[in-house]
Amino acid sequence: MSLASTPAHIRIDKLTFDYGGERPAVDTLSFDIAKGEFIGLLGPSGCGKSTTLRMVAGLLAPTSGQIIMGGEDIVSRPPWERNLGLVFQSYALFPHMTVAQNVAFGLRLRKVGKEESAARVAEALRAVRLEGFGNRRPAELSGGQQQRVAIARAIVIEPEILLLDEPLSNLDARLRDEMRFEIRDIQSRTGITTLFVTHDQQEALTMCDRIAVMNGGKLEQIGTPVEIYDKPATPFVAGFIGRANSVPATLSLGTGGPRLDHEGQALPAPDLQELPADAGDGAKLAAMVRPHAIQLSRPDGDGLTARVNRSVFVGSVIEVELELAGGQKLVAELRPGSEEAQLAQPGADVALTWRTTDMRIFAA
Ligand SMILES: Nc1ncnc2c1ncn2[C@@H]1O[C@H](COP(=O)(O)OP(=O)(O)OP(=O)(O)O)[C@@H](O)[C@H]1O
Ligand SMILES: [Mg+2]
Numbered sequence: 001m002s003l004a005s006t007p008a009h010i011r012i013d014k015l016t017f018d019y020g021g022e023r024p025a026v027d028t029l030s031f032d033i034a035k036g037e038f039i040g041l042l043g044p045s046g047c048g049k050s051t052t053l054r055m056v057a058g059l060l061a062p063t064s065g066q067i068i069m070g071g072e073d074i075v076s077r078p079p080w081e082r083n084l085g086l087v088f089q090s091y092a093l094f095p096h097m098t099v100a101q102n103v104a105f106g107l108r109l110r111k112v113g114k115e116e117s118a119a120r121v122a123e124a125l126r127a128v129r130l131e132g133f134g135n136r137r138p139a140e141l142s143g144g145q146q147q148r149v150a151i152a153r154a155i156v157i158e159p160e161i162l163l164l165d166e167p168l169s170n171l172d173a174r175l176r177d178e179m180r181f182e183i184r185d186i187q188s189r190t191g192i193t194t195l196f197v198t199h200d201q202q203e204a205l206t207m208c209d210r211i212a213v214m215n216g217g218k219l220e221q222i223g224t225p226v227e228i229y230d231k232p233a234t235p236f237v238a239g240f241i242g243r244a245n246s247v248p249a250t251l252s253l254g255t256g257g258p259r260l261d262h263e264g265q266a267l268p269a270p271d272l273q274e275l276p277a278d279a280g281d282g283a284k285l286a287a288m289v290r291p292h293a294i295q296l297s298r299p300d301g302d303g304l305t306a307r308v309n310r311s312v313f314v315g316s317v318i319e320v321e322l323e324l325a326g327g328q329k330l331v332a333e334l335r336p337g338s339e340e341a342q343l344a345q346p347g348a349d350v351a352l353t354w355r356t357t358d359m360r361i362f363a364a
Helices: 049-057 099-109 115-128 141-154 173-190 200-208 225-230 235-240 339-343
Strands: 006-019 026-034 038-042 064-069 084-087 161-165 193-198 210-215 218-223 245-254 257-262 284-289 293-297 305-312 318-324 329-334 349-353 359-363
Touching: 006 200, 006 218, 026 218, 038 200, 049 161, 049 193, 049 200, 084 141, 099 115, 099 141, 115 141, 115 349, 161 235, 173 200, 173 318, 193 200, 193 293, 200 225, 200 305, 210 235, 210 318, 218 225, 218 235, 218 257, 235 284, 235 359, 245 329, 257 284, 293 339, 318 349
Parallel strands: 038 193, 038 210, 084 161, 161 193
Antiparallel strands: 006 026, 006 064, 210 218, 245 257, 245 284, 284 359, 293 349, 305 318, 305 349, 318 329
16 A cells, blocks of 8 residues: 555655765655655665665754655754664664563663653564563574564654664575564554665665665656555666566657667567657667566567577476567566477577566667
8 A cells, every 4th residue: 555645654755965975965856755654765875875774863964955744844953852763784783681581771861760661662562473582692692582672662763764874784594584564563553653664676676665766866757666666757767676678679760669679670569558659760778678578489480580599497487588689688587388488499590579567668
C-alpha cells in the first residue's frame, strides 16, 4: 500500500550538504515521508545516504535546505530534542552492561523512574522477541540478537522517527534474511515512521513501503518497490535495481506509428507515451528490457535476429547470453524445460521479442 497521499510526517526540502569536495555530498534532495511509512534510502556507496540520515538525526547541520516536522523546520534542533531512535551498522552496545541496562540507557538519560523504566524495557525486549535475555551481557548473544538489542534500545524511548543505517550489513546472509522480516514486523507493530539506509537492492525491495533511489547526492526516483522495478524513471535506476538490458535504437516517426530500429532491425513497437518528451524523428534512444521479459522464438519468426552465445542453468532459471547482428549483447532468463529453453542452444539463431509494456525508453 502506498502512503504517499497522506500528509507528510517529515518533509525533506532541498536538503544539501557540502563537505567541501568537488560537489555536494547531498544535493537539493527533496521528498516526503508519511506517518508510519517505512522508507528506504538506496544507492551506491558514497551517494550520500548516511549524510542524509545524519542530517535528519541532527548529527550534521545542513549547508542549506529544510527538514520540516509538524510544520516546523527542525534543522537547528539538537539530536536530543528530535525524539529519534538511531540504529547503526555497528550495534555499539555497552559491553559491560546487561541487555536490560543497555536498553534502559535512553530512559535513564530522560530520567524515567525505575518502575516505569523496567516495564518499558520488558516491553521493548518483548517487541524484539528477547524476553528473558535481560540479564545477559552483549558478548553472550549472537549477532542477530545484539542487533535486536540495538533496535530495542532505539524504540524503548518511543521515538517519533526510527533511523536505521545499514543495520543488517554486519550479519551473515541467513541472519540478514531473518532480520529483514523481524525489523519490518517490529516497525509494523509499533507504527514508527522509519528511514532505512541500505545499498542492498534486495533489502530495499523486500522491506520498504517506498524506496528513494539516490545517485551522486541527488534523488533519482522515489516510489514503491514495484514502481521502481517496473517503471524506472532513469537509466541509472533501471541499471541499479535488478538486471536490465539496454539496446541502442533510432526512432523513426512515420505514418505507421513510432518505430525503433537497432542496426536496421525493428524492435517491438514502442508506445508513443513512453517516448522521451523531446524525442523527434531520428533521435538516438536506449530501449531497456528486463532479462525475464525477453521471449525467444524460431529465427524465421518476428523480432530481432540474435545468436545464442551461452546458456547456463542457474537453478530457478536458465540464463542465456544473446548477441544481436551488430554485436550488442543481451541476457535473457528462461524457464527451465520451456519450449524457449529448447531453442537456446549455443550457436543457434533465434528471434527476440518482448511486450511493448515491458520496454522502457530513455534518451541515449
Ligand atoms: N567526513 C567527511 N568528510 C569529507 N567527505 C565525506 C565525509 N563523509 C562522507 N564524505 C563524502 O561524502 C559522500 C557521501 O558520503 P556518505 O557517507 O553519505 O555516503 P553513503 O551513501 O552513506 O555511502 P556508503 O554506502 O558507502 O555508506 C562521499 O563521497 C564521501 O566520500
Ligand atoms: Mg553510509
